[in-house]
Every structure is written in C-alpha cells, then in structure tokens.
Amino acid sequence: MRIIIVGAGEVGFHISRRLAVENKEVVVVDRSADALKRVAEATDVQTIEGSGCSPQVLSDAGVEGADILLAVTDSDEVNILSCFYANRLSPKTTKLARLRSADYTNHSELLTGDGLNIAKIINPDQEVVDSILRLMSVPGAMEISEFAQGKIRLSGINLPDQSPLIGTRLLNLREHIGDVPLVIAAIVRDNTLIIPSGADEVRQGDVVYLAYDIKDQEDILERLGVTAEPLRKVLIIGGGNIGYKLAKSLDNKFYHTRILEQDPRRCDWLSERLDRPIVLMGNGTDQEVLSQENVGDLDLVIAVTGDEETNILSCVLAKSLGTKSTITRINNFAYMPLIEPIGIDHLVCPRLSAINSLLHFIRRGQVISTASIKGEEAEALEAIAQENSEIVGKPIMDLGFPRGCLVLCFQRGDEVVIPRGDTVIEPQDRLIILSTRQNIPKVEKALDVKMEFF
Missing domain, CATH: 3.40.50.720 (NAD(P)-binding Rossmann-like Domain)
Incomplete structure (x- = not known):
C-alpha cells in the first residue's frame, strides 16, 4: 500500500511513524525542511520538500500510483487544493482531508461529490466534542470509544478502591460480578498497557478497559462499584x-x-x-x-x-x-x-482524534473504524468478517492470534455477542478486535481475503 501524506505537522508525523512500523510505503510532503527532517530522523519514510497543493510536487510524490492521499496540514485551503489536484491526476486514489472551518464542513457535499471526490472529511474539533460528551456520560471513565453505530463501547475506567473487581483474577470474573456480558480488554498499570489473560489479576489503581453493549452500561457500572453524582x-x-x-x-x-x-x-x-x-x-x-x-x-x-x-x-x-x-x-x-x-x-487531543478517524481507511480488510488505546500503544479495530476470509467458520480459539490480539465482541444482526473460545465467526459479523501496535499487520492479513492468513 502506497500512502502520500501532505503535511508533516503533529498529525502527519505521528501517522507516518505508525504506518512505517507496519511496513507500508509512505511519502510525506511538506514545505518545511525542518518538519521533514524531524520525520526522516524518527522513521523510515520518503520525504519531499514542496507544496502539497502543487500538481508537480504531487506527481513527483507518485500520486498517480498511490492508494491513499491524506491531506492533514493546518490549512484547510491547502488540504482542499491537494485533494483537487490529486483527483485530477489520479481519480482512483482515495482522498482524505482534515478540515476545521465550518465554512467548509457545513458544505461537505460540495467536497465529497464529483468535484473533489474526497472520501472522508475529518473534523477534529467535532471529534473532540464527541469525546468529551462520552466522558461525561460515564463516571470514572478515562477514555471511551464507540463502535457499531454506538451500540458497543470500549471504556477505560479507573476502578474505585471498593470495587469487587479489585484483587480478582479474570478467570474468576463471573463469581464476583455475575453474568452481565462484558469482556476485560486491557489493563493499564503504572502507565504500562497489559493485554490480560485469565491468570491476570486486577489491582488497586488499575485502569481497566471494558467492552460491552451500551444498553448494559448502567448495570455494569453498578456491579463494578462505579458510582458518581451526575454532572450538572x-x-x-x-x-x-x-x-x-x-x-x-x-x-x-x-x-x-x-x-x-x-x-x-x-x-x-x-x-x-x-x-x-x-x-x-x-x-x-x-x-x-x-x-x-x-x-x-x-x-x-x-x-x-x-x-x-x-x-x-x-x-x-x-x-x-x-x-x-x-x-x-x-x-x-x-x-x-x-x-x-x-x-x-x-x-482530549484533536490530533489524536484526527489520526483515529483516518486510520480505518488505511487498514486492509473491511475495517470500518479504529480507536487508539492509551495513546498509540494499542488499537481497537471494527471490521466486517468477509465471507471468503480465513477467520470465518472458525472458533475464536483456533484463529491463532498472537498474544496481544483479542476478539473482544461482535455484533451479529441486532445482537451484541460477547464470545467464548468456541464461538464461531460468521460472514458479516461486525468484529471488535484489540491489538497491540506490533500485531496490527497480522490482524490486517487475517481480515483481508486476498492475503494468506498469518
């Protein structure tokens, strides 16, 4: 996959670094030699000095053969012009633009139609507002991501000292909180991310990431001892x-x-x-x-x-x-x-929100949304299981995911399923998969029907 990133600011820098780790072919374009030097020193990507809204510079960057163009400078106008010229030079290239001004976002139909053919407009300001509203809805939440049109939540919660989960091995989770459907996806302890197994224990001070059906949220929080006065x-x-x-x-x-x-x-x-x-x-x-x-x-x-x-x-x-x-x-x-x-x-971080909004367009397989966990250490992916994919028809225990990859839950029809080891994935299941950054390429291969499974 060849990806051109216009803009070497914070968003361009961090997304290029992430993609380079995943062995994707990345070209970063920027007018600032200092910004490009920072990118080149931090990661193995190609850099081109010049304006991202110059047809010649885009051509030199190889836009004609690129799969994706990300226009993520701090200038809405530069991002729009980059997509305009990229569309003229390479109509089949998927174009994504970061835009903040309401002058443009309120007329998105003019940008996503035949004129520019932008596949997605990223408005980081709105993403931040949505993140704040989600945080306000869950007491004790440090981070909240939503999937399946808001039906599934992945919430990082700072557990109170009196929570029945403290001191509990995950193997014995049901004995302490009952049969409410949830899965513990990750634990952050002493600023370190842990993808847990059944033998791991929840300790005081841990931030625990829970995946659950949003309709069960109130019940789950009550059983975990998470209570708070409503914000007014x-x-x-x-x-x-x-x-x-x-x-x-x-x-x-x-x-x-x-x-x-x-x-x-x-x-x-x-x-x-x-x-x-x-x-x-x-x-x-x-x-x-x-x-x-x-x-x-x-x-x-x-x-x-x-x-x-x-x-x-x-x-x-x-x-x-x-x-x-x-x-x-x-x-x-x-x-x-x-x-x-x-x-x-x-x-809340607008730039991280922009990165999360962009990533799922870059993932192979039918990945429809992504969310970073604890900065950039792990990623939750929402993906559609394709009929010819190697993961379909197999029990989850037989998928062969390495440590650090978990199928958290999935939506089948209107039902949210918290899977067991013998649960079989069916075509069109909407999977939520958590993976450490190093294992993302393996998850992509598993989801993509064109690739050999692992």
Missing part, C-alpha cells in the same frame, strides 16, 4: 470552535453551563448564538476570576482554548480550588504522560 455544573474555558460546539451541545435544562472567554468580541458572538449557557469574559489562568465564579463548587471544568499551557494551568488551578473533575485539551503528544501525575483527570 460545568465551566468551559475557551470560546473557540470546540468551546462553542461543546456549549451548544450542553445548551439544555439538564446542565448549568458557563463559558469563559477573554476576547470581548468573541464573547458577544457567543452570547448571540447560545441560549442557556452563561458567557463570561475572563482568563482561565486568573485565580481571582476562577474564585469569583466559585469554581470549587463546580462538577466539571473543561479547558479547550487553543493554547495547551493555558489549558493545563487552568485545570490545575481549578482542581486546587476544589473542582471535582477536569478535562484538558492538548495537541502536543509529549504532554500526554504528564497530565495524570499533575492531577488533571482527563485529556
């Missing part, structure tokens, strides 16, 4: 695209929402477009402002300005003043390991 009082720091979209989503009677923005003109703009949320002018890093707004009485503070240092400091200040929970938006992947130790409860 929310402060959003930052009134940009993400802050506005989030406030709009919370614009109802259930939430008492305030949004803090320091630009007076943006405050006026927000006030005109929001009904129930209260718009305040001020800086989220000003302790006096936060104290005046009684931030210590709030259930949740969400910092989503365009400056990640501001977001981090705002959340640390809010926690010091007594806020129950915080969510911060970051873009720099290097900051991810620092968030939990300094007391911030959750993070």
